[in-house]
Amino acid sequence: MDDYLIDDDNIPLGRRSVLPGEGFFTPDSFDEAQAEKEAREALAGADRVVVADPDADGLGCVALLRVAFGEAALLPAGPHEIAEALEYVAEFGEPDLEVFVCDLCPDSESDIEALPAVAERATSVRWFDHHQWDDDLVRSVEEYADLTVGDSEEVCTTDVALAELDYTFDDRYADLAAVTRDHDLWLREDPRSDDIADYAYWADPEEYIDTVVEHAADLPPEVESFLEEQRVEKEALIEKAIERAEFEAIGEWTVGVTYGRCSQNEVAEAMREEGADASVIVKPAGSASIRGTDSFERCHEVAGQVNGGGHPKAAGCKPDIYDDMLDYAHHWTTRGAITKQVILDAFRNLPEEDEEGVETDR
Missing domain, CATH: 3.10.310.30 (Diaminopimelate Epimerase; Chain A, domain 1)
Structure with missing residues (x-):
């Protein structure tokens, strides 16, 4: 396919709004090969890994883990990529690895088939979430991991991580969790919640994590300027x-x-x-x-x-x-x-x- 046909810069906004982004047109085989390569690189030499949804809530958990422990490799995984991420950990993870899974809820037993292999390889597996879980899946995960699922109507997963990690966090990280919750639970009471949600969506995950580790929910001026530029097209598509x-x-x-x-x-x-x-x-x-x-x-x-x-x-x-x-x-x-x-x-x-x-x- 001609790159020109799927390049957003060449497609009028009206037509762009009804078509998927260019990443959609990349074959899964290519994406899978790239994902495996990136997973292998992330896991190489890592003592601690976080499998997390790369939205503001999942990345907020990674930020807290890095504050608490100083190091935690990120393995991003969407809700339909849990199985693949756990397979990568089982295959490429270092022996005696500490594993965290954050802001992800399995839909079926097939999502967690690799969890026993992960648990056998790891020194510990902890799973933090706040979604609606099937009781059978809770029991299956609890065989191999320390699972904590918060009330989905009250907390986000960053709240769960903040409460469960044995570390005394500065107040600004409690504020980060509150702002993340405001977006993730669709409360819309804090204007900063749209900012962190948009920033997590548009920025590279590592950039987002580094920023909130340093600034928590009060994003710096250069990030605000970046968001303002990005929102011109966002508002038009809305x-x-x-x-x-x-x-x-x-x-x-x-x-x-x-x-x-x-x-x-x-x-x-x-x-x-x-x-x-x-x-x-x-x-x-x-x-x-x-x-x-x-x-x-x-x-x-x-x-x-x-x-x-x-x-x-x-x-x-x-x-x-x-x-x-x-x-x-x-x-x-x-x-x-x-x-x-x-x-x-x-x-x-x-x-x-x-x-x-x-x-x-x-």
């Missing part, structure tokens, strides 16, 4: 997604749904202001973000029906409906029509709740 928003009544709820390459939280907030109890933002790469409100706290239940999971007010998923590139082409040209329908059907399929919030049969 506006495109908001323009495409539609609203559908499903039972007692109004569900806003839209499509586009955008920052989902701001788009969800705009739909909430227009009356949405829940919002669905479908992405060009095929995944979707689901955001709730005080009147809808079942996002994780919706996502759980369509190959995903998360929290009551914030969840993500990627429906298993893409068999080939023609399916993706249809996805882009119809602005995610099938994905939208599958997720809206998941809203319709939610069990009814009684007045105490207990699920009942329909």
Whole structure:
């Protein structure tokens, strides 16, 4: 493929907003080879490694570990990359390695098949999280790791790490955890939370970690300038997604749904202001973000029906409906029509709740 066709600098914003980024068009085999190379390099000679989601919450945990211990290699892994990351640790990790897994929740036993091998190689395995866990997976992980799962409605994983690590942290790191929680739990009470979330998304993970280790949640002026520049395009993409928003009544709820390459939280907030109890933002790469409100706290239940999971007010998923590139082409040209329908059907399929919030049969 001609690089020109997928170079964001050459694509008008209106068209760019309905297409995935150029990384989408890289074959998985290439990405896997690159990921293995980077994992091997990160693990070489490391006494301590952190497998973490490379968002603000996961990276916040890495920052705390480096403050506490001085050294901790990062092995970034998204929610669907847990299995691969654990396999890398088992294969390339040094003997007697200390292993931490942060801000990641397995979806199935297949995600943790390598955990016994990791535990055999490591001196210790500690797992910090705050998502909604299946009881069977809790028992499986607890056979090999010291697992701490915080209340997903009260804390983020950085909170969990702050509480569980045997180290006296400066107050500014408690502040970092609070600001991270404000974003991750979609509380939106501290304006700094958007800054750290955006910075974690746009910056290299190591850059983000170094910055918050030094400055915690009060980012320095040069970072603020960087964010201001990046937000020019961010705001334009948000506006495109908001323009495409539609609203559908499903039972007692109004569900806003839209499509586009955008920052989902701001788009969800705009739909909430227009009356949405829940919002669905479908992405060009095929995944979707689901955001709730005080009147809808079942996002994780919706996502759980369509190959995903998360929290009551914030969840993500990627429906298993893409068999080939023609399916993706249809996805882009119809602005995610099938994905939208599958997720809206998941809203319709939610069990009814009684007045105490207990699920009942329909």
